[in-house]
Amino acid sequence: MYLRTVRSRGVEYVQLAHSRWKGGQSRPEILYNFGRKEQLDLDALRRLVKSISRFLEPEEVQSIQQELGLDWPFEFLGSRKLGGTWLLDGVWRRLKLDRAFNRLLSQRGYRTPVERLIFAMVANRALAPGSKLGMEHWVANEVWIEGLPEVEVHQLYRAMDFLLEAHDEVQREVFYSVANLLNLEVDLLFVDTTSTYFEIEDEEADTEEAEGFRKRGKSKDGRPGLAQVVIGFAVTRDGIPVRCWVWPGNTSDMNVVEEVKRDLNGWKLGRVVVVMDTGFNSEENRRILQGAGDAYILGEKMRLGKGGTPHEALKRPGTYKKLAHGLEIKEVVVQPESAAHRRFVVVYNPEEAERDRKKREDIVAEAEQRLAELGDLEGKEHSKAVCALRSHPTYGRYLRQTKTGALKMNRAKIRQEERLDGKLLVSTSDDGLSTEDVVAGYKQLWQIERVNRQLKHTVDIRPVFHRLEDRIRAHVLLCWLALLLIRVAENETHRTWNQMKLLLSTLELGIHRTHHGEVCQTNRVTQDQKALFEALHIKPPARYLAIPTPRSA
Structure with a gap:
């Protein structure tokens, strides 16, 4: 008994036939007509095959399936990168950022997994920066993210809208989650700005309702002819970025201090010493930074006026004090008897x-x-x-x-x-800080310079694929969250992020199809990878991340 096809007037038909001997010859006898080939009821055929197989021994069924190539125990479907996303997700959960976002989301009626979508965009910036449209393929085919098998670009934009809508709450929740868990010292905060430019989009025109956002200004990338935005960070002494801001591209450093101070005061951090570079130094900004009992450490210009006359503090006599690491410092107080007195520290580096x-x-x-x-x-x-x-x-x-x-x-x-060779001038409003602490605090500004470099060369904030102000602001927030995870990981492992990505690049997830469903299996975690996870207090991935439930016989 067998299935055969016959053609009549250009149409193929499927028939169930068996051979019968007539007149000494084998002739086909039609038992059943299944109809036109292109209109076959395949589900009915499958039911027929299953019904027939019930009368066979299991070994016979298996043998037939093997002969037909239907019973290969595993069919390899492909692999996904796992190491980087697993580590970032571990840090994300350890910092309780998932809980912070879910608390904020509980007050809103989202049906999509917004927290997972935000994490996916943050992980993308840290691992393989690309466009939001490109993330559809990245999530579905290149990496494995727990709880997020695939995404659609409109979902990502919806999650970005939430991130921007709740950005003040998000930054506050993230700060307290991170500060409490890592016992961050926030008595000293470093603030600086950088800029990022748009290679395609031109300057945005002002309207009656609002000033344009993409504007030409003083470029810190050496691209003055391009529209840009200005980005600011507040960074702890450990190099952890705890707050970010975005301003129009023509905003100068002198004009951002009041907003920075107001936002930091809103967190009620207690007494904070803000450290800033020379570009923020003005009489008005110094007054703002001293508000609410806080203090500042600021870099000073050593040359004043059109002729470049040395600063008054550099002309004052005094004895230098030699420090252990070779630096020499001396304190200078201008108008010591006045309420408007100013305290300076001159730093001399012989090398x-x-x-x-x-x-x-x-x-x-x-x-x-x-x-x-x-x-x-x-x-x-x-x-x-x-x-x-x-x-x-x-x-x-x-x-x-x-x-x-x-x-x-x-x-x-x-x-x-x-007379200015090797010298640096710093001022502070805190009379209680030792000169050594003032110098040490100012020298730590390299921490925020490092964050700015990573913003441009690690999470690749450029090119910016967005042109609307809201999208640009949300994009910067995602980059800030990526930097937060990276800096925490670097601090606790004493490795660079590039070293960690290279070490984790071999940790993948293989996906196999079986009779019972798909099986997701990881390759074995190496000792170096295990040590990396242990340093971050993250449990390594199990060998099997998805095991199907066997079907009953």
Whole structure:
């Protein structure tokens, strides 16, 4: 008995037939017509096969299936990257960020797993930065994220809308979750800004309702011709970013201090010393930073005015105190008897002074050579070469022009610069801090510089694929959360994020199809990977992350 197909007038039909001997020949006899081939009821055929197999021995059924290639014990469907997402999810849950988001989400009626969607976007920034549209393929085919087998781009945008809508609550919840768990010291906070530009989108025009967001401004990336936004971070002494801000691209550092101070005061952190670089230093900002009993440590410009006159604090006499690591410091108080007195600390680095001296000597030697090549300029009209040398940003600073129009080396300027070699000037409003603590606090500004570098080169905030203000703000929040997880992981493992990604790149999840369903199996965790998880107090993944329930016989 067998199935056969016959063709009539160009149409194929399926028939159940068996062979019968007639007249000494085997002739087919039709038992049942299944109808046209393209209209077969396949479910009915499957039921027929199962019904027939009930009368066979199990070994016979298995043998037939093997002959047909239907009983291969495992069919390999592919693999997904697991190591990076597993580690990030472990840090995310350990910091209780999942609980923080779910608390906020409990007050809203979302049906999609918003917390998982936000985590997926954060993990994407840390592991393989790309567009939100590209995340559909990334989540479904490249990585394994617990509780999120796939995403659709409209769900991601909905989650971003929630993140922006609740950004104040989110940042507060995240800060307290992280600060309490890691026992962060937030008495000293470092604040700085950076910028990111848009390579395609041009400057956004102002409207009657609001000022444009994408604006040209002072670029910290050396791209002044492109529209940008300004981004600010507050970072702890351990390098953990605990707050972020986004402003229009034409915002200057001088104009952000009031908002930063107001937002930090809203967290009721107690007494905080804010550390900022020279660009934030103004009389108004110093007054703001001292509000609510807080204090500041600020970098100071060593040269003041158009002529670059050295700061008054650098002219005051005093004895330097030598520190263990080679630095020399001295304290200078200007107007000590006045309520408006200011406290400065002059820092002298002998090694830096030697580098400054050699660099200046090279510049002066080159300027003298170029000046000699111009010849005697006394009483002569200026040529383009003369004007170019006089206005040169490097060599021109050591030149002066006489009344007769000749160019000369400015020896007084050179001697003035010699007195500034290797020096740094810092001020503070806290009279109780030791000079050593003031210097140590200011020197730790490298922590926020590191965060800014990672923003651009690790989580790749550029290129920004969004053009609307709300989307841009939400994008920055996602980058901030990615930096938060990265810095926590780096602090506790004493490894760089690139080292961790490389170590975890071999940890994958294999997906197999069986008779009972799909089986998800990881490869064995290496000793180095296990040590990494232990350092972060994360349980390594089990060998089997999904085991199907066997079907009853």
